[in-house]
Amino acid sequence: MLYTVSISKPCIxxxxxxxxxxxxxxxxxxxxxxxxxxxxPNGVKVEYTPWLIxxxxxxxxxxxxxxxxxxxxxxxRISQEERIVMNTIQSKALIGIGSIGEVPxxxxxPQGYMNFSGESVGPLAAYYQVPLRHVLLLYDxxxxxxxxxxxxxxxxxxxxxGVKSVIEHLDGCREFPRFCIGIGNPPGTMDMKAFxxxxxxxVERKEIDAALEQGVDAVRSLVLNGFDDRITRFNLGxxxxxxxx
Amino acid sequence: MALTLKTIIQFPIFASPPPHQPHHHRPAxxxxxxxWNNANAQKFIRHxxxxxxxxxxxxFIKRFESAGKIAxxxxxxxxxxxxxxxxxxxxxxxxxxxxxxxxxxKPPQNPNPxxxxxxxxxxxxxxxxxxNEDETGIKLxxxxxxxxxxxxxxxxxxxxxxTPKVKPIKLREPPITPFGPGTMPRPWTGKKxxxxxxxxxxxxxFTLPPPHKKGVKPVxxxxxxxxxxxxxxxxxxxxxxxxxxxxxxIDALIKGCLxxxxxxxxxxxxxxxxxxxxxxxxxxRRRVCKIKCKGVCTVDMDNxxxxxxxxxxxxxxxxxxxxxxxxxxxNYNYKTRPVFPLMLWKPITPVYPRLIQRVPxxxxxxxxxxxxxxGRQLIPICKLGKNGVYSDLVNDxxxxxxxxxxxxxxxEGMNGSDYRRIGAKLKDLVPxxxxxxxxxxxxxxxGRDWKSMLTQENDPQGAKHPDTNTDADIDIDTDxxxxxxxxxxxxxxxxxxxEEEHAETExxxxxxxxxxxxxxxxxxxxxxxxxxxxxxxxxxSNHDCLEGVATLLKQAVHDGIAVVLDxxxxxxxxxxxxxxxxxxxxxxxxxxxxxxPKKAATQVEEKQEAEETNGKEVVIASERKKGEKTSRTxxxxxxDNYLDVAPQATxxxxxxxxxxx
Numbered sequence: 001m002l003y004t005v006s007i008s009k010p011c012i013x014x015x016x017x018x019x020x021x022x023x024x025x026x027x028x029x030x031x032x033x034x035x036x037x038x039x040x041p042n043g044v045k046v047e048y049t050p051w052l053i054x055x056x057x058x059x060x061x062x063x064x065x066x067x068x069x070x071x072x073x074x075x076x077r078i079s080q081e082e083r084i085v086m087n088t089i090q091s092k093a094l095i096g097i098g099s100i101g102e103v104p105x106x107x108x109x110p111q112g113y114m115n116f117s118g119e120s121v122g123p124l125a126a127y128y129q130v131p132l133r134h135v136l137l138l139y140d141x142x143x144x145x146x147x148x149x150x151x152x153x154x155x156x157x158x159x160x161x162g163v164k165s166v167i168e169h170l171d172g173c174r175e176f177p178r179f180c181i182g183i184g185n186p187p188g189t190m191d192m193k194a195f196x197x198x199x200x201x202x203v204e205r206k207e208i209d210a211a212l213e214q215g216v217d218a219v220r221s222l223v224l225n226g227f228d229d230r231i232t233r234f235n236l237g238x239x240x241x242x243x244x245x
Numbered sequence: 246m247a248l249t250l251k252t253i254i255q256f257p258i259f260a261s262p263p264p265h266q267p268h269h270h271r272p273a274x275x276x277x278x279x280x281w282n283n284a285n286a287q288k289f290i291r292h293x294x295x296x297x298x299x300x301x302x303x304x305f306i307k308r309f310e311s312a313g314k315i316a317x318x319x320x321x322x323x324x325x326x327x328x329x330x331x332x333x334x335x336x337x338x339x340x341x342x343x344x345x346x347x348x349x350x351k352p353p354q355n356p357n358p359x360x361x362x363x364x365x366x367x368x369x370x371x372x373x374x375x376x377n378e379d380e381t382g383i384k385l386x387x388x389x390x391x392x393x394x395x396x397x398x399x400x401x402x403x404x405x406x407x408t409p410k411v412k413p414i415k416l417r418e419p420p421i422t423p424f425g426p427g428t429m430p431r432p433w434t435g436k437k438x439x440x441x442x443x444x445x446x447x448x449x450x451f452t453l454p455p456p457h458k459k460g461v462k463p464v465x466x467x468x469x470x471x472x473x474x475x476x477x478x479x480x481x482x483x484x485x486x487x488x489x490x491x492x493x494x495i496d497a498l499i500k501g502c503l504x505x506x507x508x509x510x511x512x513x514x515x516x517x518x519x520x521x522x523x524x525x526x527x528x529x530r531r532r533v534c535k536i537k538c539k540g541v542c543t544v545d546m547d548n549x550x551x552x553x554x555x556x557x558x559x560x561x562x563x564x565x566x567x568x569x570x571x572x573x574x575x576n577y578n579y580k581t582r583p584v585f586p587l588m589l590w591k592p593i594t595p596v597y598p599r600l601i602q603r604v605p606x607x608x609x610x611x612x613x614x615x616x617x618x619x620g621r622q623l624i625p626i627c628k629l630g631k632n633g634v635y636s637d638l639v640n641d642x643x644x645x646x647x648x649x650x651x652x653x654x655x656x657e658g659m660n661g662s663d664y665r666r667i668g669a670k671l672k673d674l675v676p677x678x679x680x681x682x683x684x685x686x687x688x689x690x691x692g693r694d695w696k697s698m699l700t701q702e703n704d705p706q707g708a709k710h711p712d713t714n715t716d717a718d719i720d721i722d723t724d725x726x727x728x729x730x731x732x733x734x735x736x737x738x739x740x741x742x743x744e745e746e747h748a749e750t751e752x753x754x755x756x757x758x759x760x761x762x763x764x765x766x767x768x769x770x771x772x773x774x775x776x777x778x779x780x781x782x783x784x785x786s787n788h789d790c791l792e793g794v795a796t797l798l799k800q801a802v803h804d805g806i807a808v809v810l811d812x813x814x815x816x817x818x819x820x821x822x823x824x825x826x827x828x829x830x831x832x833x834x835x836x837x838x839x840x841x842p843k844k845a846a847t848q849v850e851e852k853q854e855a856e857e858t859n860g861k862e863v864v865i866a867s868e869r870k871k872g873e874k875t876s877r878t879x880x881x882x883x884x885d886n887y888l889d890v891a892p893q894a895t896x897x898x899x900x901x902x903x904x905x906x
Contacts, residue, residue, distance in 0.1 A: 048790045059821035087815065088798065089824050090807035091834045097794055104791040111824035123834025127806075128797055132839055171839040233699060240648035243626050245619045 050104040051223050052130040053078065054093075054121050056139040056162035059111040068114060068196040070181045070208065071138040071162075075107050077212045078219060091127070093120035100223045106130070114162040118169030125170065135176040136222070139163055140196070144182025147207030149215050149238045152178050153227050177227070179219065181211065214238070383420040387412055390595050392422055398583065403592055405552045406515030406542055409669060413595035424586040451476040451578060465531045469494050470575060477576045482558045487575030495562050498533050502570060508535040512632070513663055515542040516552050518588050524557050525582050528573040534559070538567040539632040541663050544670045546636050558583070567634040600669055605678045607693050616651060617681050620688040625655035635667065642675045646691040647699065651680070654687040661685075806831050 055075030056068075063069050079086050084098030084107055093110040106128060110120035125135055133153075139162055144150060154175040157163040167174055184204075186195035200208055218234050382393045384400065389408035391400040402408050403423070431438060453464050467476045469490075479485055490498075509523055527534040542549055543566075550561055550569060559571040604610050626645045629635060638654075645652045656664035668679050668687045677689040801807035808827055810820070 050790060050794050059817060059824070061817045064817055087810045087812065088802070088807050089810065089820070089827050090798075090801055091831075092824055092828045094820050094824065095807075097798055099791055104794045106794065111821050122837040126835040126837040127801065128794060170837050173839050236644050236647060240626065240645045243624050243645055243652070244649040245623045245651060 048103055049134055050106055050128060050130055051100075051134045051136060052106045052108060052121075052125055052128065053136045053219070053223075054108045054110065054117070054124075054138065054166070056114060056117050056137065056160075056166075057109065058114050059109075063197070065199045066197050067140055067183045067200065070140045070183065072109055073208075074138045074179070074181060074212055074215055075109055077216055079107050081216050091120050091123040092116075093124060095124070100220055103223050105223060115165055117162045118165030118167070121166050122169030122171075132170065132173055132176050135170070136179060136219070137163065137166060137176060138179045138181065140183045141180035142183055142185055142192075142196075144180060144184070145242065146182055146184040146204050147211040148182035148241065149211055149218065150180045150182070150235050151218060151222060151227075151231050152180065154178075177222070179215065181208075181215065211238075383422060385413055385416075385595070389413065390592070392424070394422075394424070394586070397585070399556070401518055401585065401588075403588065404515045404517050405556055406545070406549050407513070407666070409597055410673070411597055413597050416593070416595045418593050421592075423588040423590050423592045425589045451478075462530065464529065467532075467575070467577065469498070469532075476578075478578065478581070479576050480581060485558065485574040485576050485578075486560055490560075490562060490572065498572065499563050499570060502533050502535050505535065507531070508537050511536055511538040511542055511549070513541045513660070513666065516549065516556065518585070521556055521585060522587060524559070524571065525579070528559070528577060528582075529579045532573055533562070534571045534573070536569045536571060538569065539634065541635075541666045541670070543567050543634045543636050544638055544667055545674055566636060600665060600672070601679050601681060605680060605690075607678065608690075613680065616690060617683075617688070620651055620653055620680060620686075621683075623649075623651055623653040623688075625653040625686060628655040628657070629659060629664070629667070631659050631663075638667075639671065639674045642671060642677070642689065643698065646675075646677070646695060647697055650691045650695070652677075652689050652691075654689075655685075656687055657685045659685065804832075806834060 053075065055071035055073075057063065057072035058066070058069055065073075075086075078084070079096060079098075082098055082100050082105070084096045084105070086094050086096030086107055086109065088095050088097075089111070092112050093108045095106055095108045097104065097106050099105055106124070108120065108124055110117040112119055121135070121137075124130075125132075139160060141150070141158060141160075143158065155178055156174060157167055163178075170176065183196075186192055214234075218231070221230050221234070384391050384393050388400075388410055389402065390413060391402045391408075393400055401424075451467055453466060470476070477484070477487075507527070509520065509527065511520070524534050524536075536553070538546070538549060546564070546567070550564055553559070553569060553571060554561055557571065559573050559577075561569055562572045563570040604613050608616070626641060627638070629638070642652055642654075654667075656667070664685065664687055665682060668682065668689070671677060671687070671689060672679050675689075676692060676695075678692050680688040680690050682688075798807065802809060808823075810823065
């Protein structure tokens with residue numbers, strides 16, 4: 001990981017406020033400090049509150065590589081790139097902690113079947129005190145063409161049973177960020193469930209692999225910088241990435 | 246009997262045979278004619294001798310004979326033989342002569358293309374009327390075809406939004422104004438004119454007819470009026486509009502209109518001249534006119550709105566997608582409205598220059614052909630339906646240009662002129678070059694002078710936020726336009742730290758600074774201390790977070806709600822099996838409780854409470870009913886800082902539980 005050195009504009013521009021009592025983060029001095037943020041009035045928030053990155057999928061080798069399990073594949077990819085070992089089982093999910101850059105990150109793969117993913121995610125978020133806006137859900141999206149990724153700060157469930165259950169267990173809130181990985185519509189009159197539990201075709205496999213690479217970059221950017229202009233550009237680029245000749 | 250001339254080679258080949266004269270009692274004729282519709286027949290053309298020819302021949306014969314008499318060379322031995330008439334050659338009957346029409350036959354068709362009047366190429370080019378504007382004139386300017394009528398507030402056009410803003414090349418027909426003459430004579434019906442209607446319309450927009458009056462359609466009251474003012478008789482546009490409408494008034498007006506079916510439709514001709522009259526007719530009865538735009542005109546909704554406001558004098562109070570709500574003005578009076586002559590017929594569209602040239606500007610022929618070839622394989626960015634709302638099309642095309650220089654739009658199923666009009670509009674709005682319209686798709690190229698929006702976006706942001714990060718963005722993301730995938734640059738900006746997290750020296754761990762040592766070295770010397778301390782504090786806070794999470798994990802393992810697996814057990818199936826087994830034995834976890842954003846006053850309260858209960862960081866809530874909260878009533882996003890205050894159980898229910906449990 002390269003750390004870019006940015007030479008600062010000296011902080012003379014900002015009044016050096018010695019007011020330390022403003023920020024209620026001073027409360028955190030006592031006990032465990034799990035979440036902290038350094039905020040600048042008009043600067044980029046570099047938040048160190050941990051992120052919970054959950055990939056949705058069905059457990060077991062039988063479902064490995066199917067369309068519905070792209071979430072798992074994405075999480076595996078992230079754990080490879082960031083060298084986070086996932087070896088702990090907690091609350092019906094396989095988790096691993098680590099950090100992307102300086103931000104602590106918790107990767108999770110719920111081991112309950114898709115419809116019960118929420119039962120793992122809710123308790124995990126509660127236990128590690130991850131705020132709602134730092135719960136990132138990775139899942140497959142049929143409304144996007146194959147291999148197109150999209151990062152949204154909030155959204156609906158899109159008739160995805162996994163997302164529905166997560167929403168239910170997160171107290172009915174939908175305002176958590178999502179990472180949608182497109183898998184395309186089922187062709188013709190194919191049954192939706194059969195389509196989802198099918199493995200990818202060769203062409204699609206290649207597209208998905210490329211997409212996963214790009215996705216890891218995007219997740220890094222999101223975790224470090226939050227939702228900003230880059231994410232919008234990323235989404236735009238993904239939307240039109242197959243319209244090239 | 247056909248008379249044919251046959252030449253038979255009887256003699257040796259080398260010599261040409263002498264012409265063999267058939268000896269008939271009739272002189273040889275070259276004319277072949279048939280009596281009974283022979284296929285070989287030629288048209289019977291009887292050469293009628295003119296008077297002059299006859300006279301000439303007679304003169305010739307006389308002179309010859311007189312000359313002979315004089316010269317005595319040719320003694321006229323015999324008396325001139327008595328005239329014997331050879332008889333009129335029998336004329337073939339009428340029907341068998343081709344070329345003559347009778348009641349039994351038609352003359353043969355003569356498929357000679359050059360002679361049919363329809364195919365005669367007569368180029369009638371009309372001269373364009375010169376630019377000098379007469380009193381009533383048809384003006385062909387840069388804004389297209391428009392009609393100038395004296396004392397009219399603006400130039401009249403057939404369509405105010407759809408006229409191409411190019412000068413036409415020529416007119417197909419002689420230019421005439423589509424407005425009727427001032428006084429139309431009554432067309433002849435054969436009856437006396439109807440008696441004038443005895444309806445006494447003393448009503449004004451302001452003095453309304455009484456409701457339930459027989460024979461009068463309902464008229465809505467003028468207004469809405471601010472308390473303390475009434476309708477005013479005014480003429481100027483601004484005064485007719487009156488005060489700007491307040492939000493409640495707008496809401497009330499729109500609410501009344503939302504579900505009404507009474508609306509005007511705007512289609513591929515956009516805002517036509519006669520539509521202005523329709524709008525005024527709507528305004529006679531109701532305050533707000535609802536206009537639904539569909540199809541081509543929605544590509545440029547901004548122009549549509551601007552033209553509507555300008556030409557009608559009303560105000561747009563609400564517009565979304567293809568719907569526009571036009572308010573007539575507080576002091577609008579139907580009697581004093583501006584009246585324009587109606588267009589009685591649709592003027593013929595003049596000829597505009599072609600949209601697509603074979604070699605578009607800025608390209609050579611080879612490049613153009615190359616682009617068209619590439620375009621055939623391109624995936625279209627969207628499909629347009631026949632009467633849809635295309636307000637996002639321009640933006641989509643602009644975005645798509647970021648990815649590729651060619652963009653294809655699927656317009657199958659639409660009218661041919663429709664997608665060509667859309668193409669023309671795109672050419673102006675998104676500056677682009679039209680390449681082809683084949684297969685009912687629009688193919689556009691972004692042009693050579695295309696600048697990406699992304700590089701432009703960076704700069705204004707850099708100006709607004711004099712921030713190190715965005716500046717570094719500009720430096721680092723130099724090839725933004727090319728790279729579609731954004732490679733985020735990691736920037737930790739210790740300089741941005743305020744002094745909130747100031748030095749907690751007991752947690753300074755110099756070994757941790759190895760990773761961040763590079764940055765601390767680059768800091769300015771003057772602020773070294775504070776910044777280094779801030780970096781340290783930032784490092785510590787970050788490290789604390791990670792440590793915190795790690796500690797939590799260890800705690801969990803210790804408590805028995807988590808178990809660490811060995812590397813050999815990381816196969817999917819074994820993990821699953823293990824998870825199942827473990828889940829049965831482990832105690833149930835806590836449920837996620839989301840704090841609803843509350844008002845400021847209560848929040849301060851919460852913070853104070855949070856301080857007190859800060860000792861309990863880990864919330865292990867007792868089992869609560871899930872259905873407690875109505876999850877559907879959430880409306881607002883989180884806007885508060887949940888940074889430091891962990892989702893505590895600080896609700897009234899929780900307090901109750903604490904008291905009880």
